[in-house]
Amino acid sequence: MRQLTLPFDTPIYLKTSPIVTAHPLSHDGLCREDARLNLETQYAYLLEESDLFNRRVVSFQANKTETLHSWIKYREGFSAQLVETLFAELGIQPGHTILDPFAGSCTTLLEAKMWGVNATGIELLPHCHLSWQAKARAFDYDIDELVQIRRLVQQQTPPSTNAVFPHLLITESAFSPETEQELMAYDQWLAEQEFSADTHLLCQALLMSLLEEVSYTRKDGQYLRWDGRALKIKQRNQQRNQQGKEPIQGIDKGDLPSVKQAFLHHLNRVIQDIVELQKQPPPTSHQTVLEGSALDILPTLKPNQFDAVITSPPYANRYDYTRTYALELAYLNVGDAIFNLRQQMLSCTVENKPKIDQLQEFYLSLEREAEFVKTLNVVQTNPVLNEINHALQIRNQEGDVNNQGVLGMINQYFTELTFIFAELFRVCRSGAHVAVVNDNVRYAGEVIPVDLLCTNLAEALGFEPVKVYVLPQQKGNSSQQMGKFGRRPLRKSITVWKKP
Ligand SMILES: C[S@@+](CC[C@H](N)C(=O)[O-])C[C@H]1O[C@@H](n2cnc3c(N)ncnc32)[C@H](O)[C@@H]1O
Numbered sequence: 349m350r351q352l353t354l355p356f357d358t359p360i361y362l363k364t365s366p367i368v369t370a371h372p373l374s375h376d377g378l379c380r381e382d383a384r385l386n387l388e389t390q391y392a393y394l395l396e397e398s399d400l401f402n403r404r405v406v407s408f409q410a411n412k413t414e415t416l417h418s419w420i421k422y423r424e425g426f427s428a429q430l431v432e433t434l435f436a437e438l439g440i441q442p443g444h445t446i447l448d449p450f451a452g453s454c455t456t457l458l459e460a461k462m463w464g465v466n467a468t469g470i471e472l473l474p475h476c477h478l479s480w481q482a483k484a485r486a487f488d489y490d491i492d493e494l495v496q497i498r499r500l501v502q503q504q505t506p507p508s509t510n511a512v513f514p515h516l517l518i519t520e521s522a523f524s525p526e527t528e529q530e531l532m533a534y535d536q537w538l539a540e541q542e543f544s545a546d547t548h549l550l551c552q553a554l555l556m557s558l559l560e561e562v563s564y565t566r567k568d569g570q571y572l573r574w575d576g577r578a579l580k581i582k583q584r585n586q587q588r589n590q591q592g593k594e595p596i597q598g599i600d601k602g603d604l605p606s607v608k609q610a611f612l613h614h615l616n617r618v619i620q621d622i623v624e625l626q627k628q629p630p631p632t633s634h635q636t637v638l639e640g641s642a643l644d645i646l647p648t649l650k651p652n653q654f655d656a657v658i659t660s661p662p663y664a665n666r667y668d669y670t671r672t673y674a675l676e677l678a679y680l681n682v683g684d685a686i687f688n689l690r691q692q693m694l695s696c697t698v699e700n701k702p703k704i705d706q707l708q709e710f711y712l713s714l715e716r717e718a719e720f721v722k723t724l725n726v727v728q729t730n731p732v733l734n735e736i737n738h739a740l741q742i743r744n745q746e747g748d749v750n751n752q753g754v755l756g757m758i759n760q761y762f763t764e765l766t767f768i769f770a771e772l773f774r775v776c777r778s779g780a781h782v783a784v785v786n787d788n789v790r791y792a793g794e795v796i797p798v799d800l801l802c803t804n805l806a807e808a809l810g811f812e813p814v815k816v817y818v819l820p821q822q823k824g825n826s827s828q829q830m831g832k833f834g835r836r837p838l839r840k841s842i843t844v845w846k847k848p
Pocket residue numbers: 422424425426427449450451452453454455456470471472473476640641642643659660661662663669692693694
């Protein structure tokens with residue numbers, strides 16, 4: 349385990365420069381922007397640029413070489429280093445209890461485990477749970493058994509099988525027929541070996557972790573990108589050819605490893621990490637990851653129990669995790685449940701339907717209708733969100749919005765987040781800090797200051813704003829936005845609030 353003195357006794361703020369917006373928030377001043385500009389002025393004192401939080405640390409990039417965290421890639425994750433820095437900054441100590449309601453690959457929970465901090469996570473998607481279960485057992489695996497598996501895989505070839513990959517419509521032809529056969533042969537063969545339950549789980553997680561690598565797909569934010577060799581692309585191009593259309597240019601992933609090569613590569617890495625980790629186990633602590641939607645689970649948790657929250661919700665950027673991780677979800681046999689998972693996600697895609705009626709019913713069933721009404725009122729009367737909603741409607745009338753679903757998505761995103769923040773307030777102890785990593789976004793030339801708007805909503809719910817760390821390098825825009833509305837740097841921030 350790495351050593352770190354908790355909490356930092358030196359200040360971590362390197363630079364102070366209020367990063368108040370100097371650019372217009374509504375392109376060409378088409379729509380009202382005073383509420384957003386007022387917000388920038390009101391919270392200018394909170395904004396602080398810090399080199400400690402750079403793009404590498406705030407993304408999964410810094411985890412790629414990290415012991416344990418690198419086992420299963422999660423592009424949407426933040427890094428262990430970020431969590432450690434926040435532990436120091438928020439004064440989180442062994443024995444404390446923290447929460448991450450959007451746990452993802454469970455970076456927060458794993459770091460908690462390393463430092464003897466108790467933690468609860470909530471996560472909707474099943475592949476994240478397998479990833480957590482495999483990594484959380486790092487101190488329990490029987491190394492001899494893992495070495496035995498490695499020898500077995502090196503020396504033997506699994507018998508062929510009739511088992512087929514449980515494809516979803518969107519994953520069909522993601523593998524070459526040979527790769528798919530090899531994958532299923534390993535899947536079945538490893539499951540049949542007489543190993544412990546922990547080792548079986550690790551093998552399943554490793555097979556899941558190599559799916560993208562051996563496939564004709566590449567994860568790319570909103571979608572899976574496809575290699576031109578995939579049958580799906582070939583068939584589509586035949587059709588396009590008949591219609592006199594240009595063929596789709598698939599990506600070229602070059603030579604792909606075999607399942608055996610990829611499995612051994614991952615297993616070697618994992619064994620090395622486990623050998624090192626087991627030399628120095630961390631102090632005892634407890635972590636639990638609850639499966640389901642944070643909107644449903646948070647209201648059922650006991651009040652006043654957490655010393656801090658470290659989290660990163662999905663960004664309001666239309667990325668659909670159920671599409672990006674379709675291969676992993678298919679492998680875990682989710683089948684048609686994928687549609688329900690997609691709808692249960694915090695609204696961040698244009699396909700998400702409003703959840704407000706369901707929420708109302710749920711709060712009613714908990715006999716907490718008054719809280720439902722109060723929270724809804726906070727979001728519905730927020731002048732900044734109202735200004736943004738109105739601006740997007742005008743942009744839509746002007747024909748600037750390329751998908752009308754964005755209008756609903758943005759309103760739902762902040763409505764649902766407000767319910768999350770209200771619950772965080774309830775489940776946190778007095779004095780607890782909440783740190784939220786998020787990106788500002790822009791649609792149809794309208795800047796949405798996610799960091800400050802969330803801070804504003806959190807303040808209306810009772811939190812005290814503490815700080816908004818801004819990454820030194822701001823985010824660019826999609827090529828579509830740049831082409832039409834020019835480049836407009838957007839903040840990537842970590843907001844920190846405190847329950848008084
Ligand atoms: C930005 S990622 C978090 C990544 C995490 N910090 C990590 O290091 O891996 C957001 C996560 O929220 C999850 N999520 C989305 N909607 C959810 C919901 N309603 N309830 C619980 N989790 C949800 C997504 O599946 C995704 O894993």
